[in-house]
Amino acid sequence: MTISTPLQARISAIGSYVPSRILSNADLQTMVDTNDEWIVQRTGIRERRLAADDEFTSHLCIAAVQNMLSRYPASLDQVELIIVATHTPDLPSTPVACQIQAHFGLPETGAYDLNATCAGFAYALHTASALVAAGVHRKILIVGGDALSKITDYTDRSTCILFGDGAGAVVVERETDRPAFLAHHLGSDGSGGKHVYRTGLSTQWQGTPLTGDGKLVQNGREVYKFAVTTVPQGIQKLLEKSGLPQTAIDWFIPHSANLRIIESICEKSGISLEKALYSLEYYGNTSAASIPLALDLGITEGKVKAGDTLLFYGFGGGLTHAGLIVRWG
Structure with a gap:
């Protein structure tokens, strides 16, 4: 197999966010026929975070980007494209990426959502690195976020023990000296x-x-x-x-x-x-x-x-x- 040529791009910033509400295994024990030992033994999960009733994927993603900005103040400067990996958008026909663009007032920035479910962030990272390396864009914001509690059946113990809510954001930009x-x-x-x-x-x-x-x-x-x-x-x-x-x-x-x-x-x-x-x-x-x-x-x-x-x-x-x-x- 031919060895790939490294793409001239790098991840230059990162941020993340999870909601404050905790759903523990002990909490689930009061909802379905399960217990902490059973869940940990089969999944390794002890807790998960759940969005508030009025908190949706856009809120999680915006908070993750805000966390990134607090750590990398220039991370959104000259961003040309926003890609959000999610399969739980607030609204079926309005991209979460557009809500991020509006919230941060990013000028002349393209925006779209990508749905590859749990592989979505990896797909978005691949897409962004290729676009940046090709010179199509200089800087791209990627956010992976889902509010799975909104689509989880809390009477089904085989699935409700697994899922939580959260978001993570990164920036991919051009790198010629040390392709990443x-x-x-x-x-x-x-x-x-x-x-x-x-x-x-x-x-x-x-x-x-x-x-x-x-x-x-x-x-x-x-x-x-x-x-x-x-x-x-x-x-x-x-x-x-x-x-x-x-x-x-x-x-x-x-x-x-x-x-x-x-x-x-x-x-x-x-x-x-x-x-x-x-x-x-x-x-x-x-x-x-x-x-x-x-x-x-x-x-x-x-x-x-x-x-x-x-x-x-x-x-x-x-x-x-x-x-x-x-x-x-």
Whole structure:
């Protein structure tokens, strides 16, 4: 396989936000037939954050960008495009990206939402890095955010124990001296779309009737099989494309779906679980927000340092998956 040419782009800023309301395993025990030991054993999740009744994805995303601005004051200067990865927009026909543009008053800025569910942030990062490296745009704001509590059925113990709300934001801009985007790999298996979905205008998937009444429905066993097979294969392709040995990866940052999935991916890939960064223990599965939340936790905890090589991998509904190897800082 030909080794990829690094893209002349880098991540130059990051911010994140989670709502203040905590839904603990003990809280869930009063709502459905479950308990803390059962949830932790099967998922690794102890708490998740839930948006307030009047708080939606746009609010989470704006707060994440505001957090980024407080840490990187010039991060929005000359931003030309906003991409929001989400599958829970406030309104079906109004992009969350446009609400961010309006809130911050960013002039002459394009804006759109991207829906690749839990792989959305990785897809958005790939899109932004390619556009910047090609010279189409100089600077792009990416936000991954979801308010999954709005579409979760809290009578279904197989799904309500998993999901939380949050958002993470990054800026991608031109970098010619030390290109930071070393490799990418994308894929999908549309035949598996029936395993993670929520009904909308249609209640069918390729002719198959669906249930759920607009709430998130997931076949956890099938998603597990997809992830633990597809992601290790994708990781191997990323390493081949980058020309890097596995030992060169400082941190593995997968979508925080379930700790058991991450453990299996690490085992099959030969990556030490100690190198895995995830945000699920206290935030739950936050879909498109999970990777930037995990990255920001790694930075604030002093784990991720300038020059570190990171391997991102998102996977989710569709079924979609996407991975990137990126040098940080």
